[in-house]
Amino acid sequence: MKSVIDFLIDDYERELDDFKEWGMNYDALEYARKNIRDYVDALQARAEKAEAMVEALRPYRDGYDPKERLPDRARCGHGATTNVFALLDLGNGYLIRGRASYSFETSKWMTSSLGANVVRWYPLPETEHKPDPLEDVPFVSLSNEEIAAMTPEHPLYKLVKGDRKCKDE
Numbered sequence: 001m002k003s004v005i006d007f008l009i010d011d012y013e014r015e016l017d018d019f020k021e022w023g024m025n026y027d028a029l030e031y032a033r034k035n036i037r038d039y040v041d042a043l044q045a046r047a048e049k050a051e052a053m054v055e056a057l058r059p060y061r062d063g064y065d066p067k068e069r070l071p072d073r074a075r076c077g078h079g080a081t082t083n084v085f086a087l088l089d090l091g092n093g094y095l096i097r098g099r100a101s102y103s104f105e106t107s108k109w110m111t112s113s114l115g116a117n118v119v120r121w122y123p124l125p126e127t128e129h130k131p132d133p134l135e136d137v138p139f140v141s142l143s144n145e146e147i148a149a150m151t152p153e154h155p156l157y158k159l160v161k162g163d164r165k166c167k168d169e
Contacts, residue, residue, distance in 0.1 A: 008040075009036070009037070009040055012033075012036060013033070016033055059122065060122060060123065060125065063085075063087070063120040063121055064120065064121055064122075064123075065120060066102075066109065066118045066121055071084055071121065073104055080103060080104050080105045081101045081102060081103045081104065081105075081110070082101065082102055082104075083099060083100070083124060084100055084101070084102070084122060084123055084124060085097065085098075085099060085123075086099065086100035086109075086111065086118045086119075086120065086122070087118070087119045087120040087121075088111055088112075088113055088116035088118060088119065089116060089117045089118075089119050090113060090115070091115060091116070091117065095119065096113065098111060098113060098116070099111075099112045100112065100118050100121060102121075140156070142156070147161075
């Protein structure tokens with residue numbers, strides 16, 4: 001099945017053929033044809049990229065039926081449970097949004113509301129793990145006497161006491 005863009009290209013090429021028959025400059029027409037083809041190829045590439053992005057985001061919009069698909073165990077990391085957003089049925093005719101966890105050890109859903117059933121689940125967005133910037137920095141504890149006795153030459157003086165100069169000084 002032809003796409004809309006293919007129909008437009010065919011129509012444009014028919015017009016170019018008509019222009020050639022009417023005696024228009026052939027080089028200018030070929031130049032226009034090449035530019036249009038390059039432009040259409042770029043548009044098709046952008047459309048394919050956008051379609052791939054939409055497909056990747058579809059689970060976050062539509063979610064999954066827990067009877068048809070369970071969360072990926074690979075996303076659990078080292079644990080045996082995975083957290084998801086969920087549409088929960090409270091059993092009294094009310095549906096609420098909440099968090100749920102699926103335990104791979106017990107093969108059961110654990111919900112934030114007691115007795116709720118998971119109707120649909122939605123994966124949590126992928127996040128990038130950022131290391132703690134203070135991980136290798138040693139912890140320093142100073143007593144009140146040490147802070148009071150600090151002189152401006154101390155390496156932590158500005159950090160502890162700040163730059164307490166008034167604008168008038």
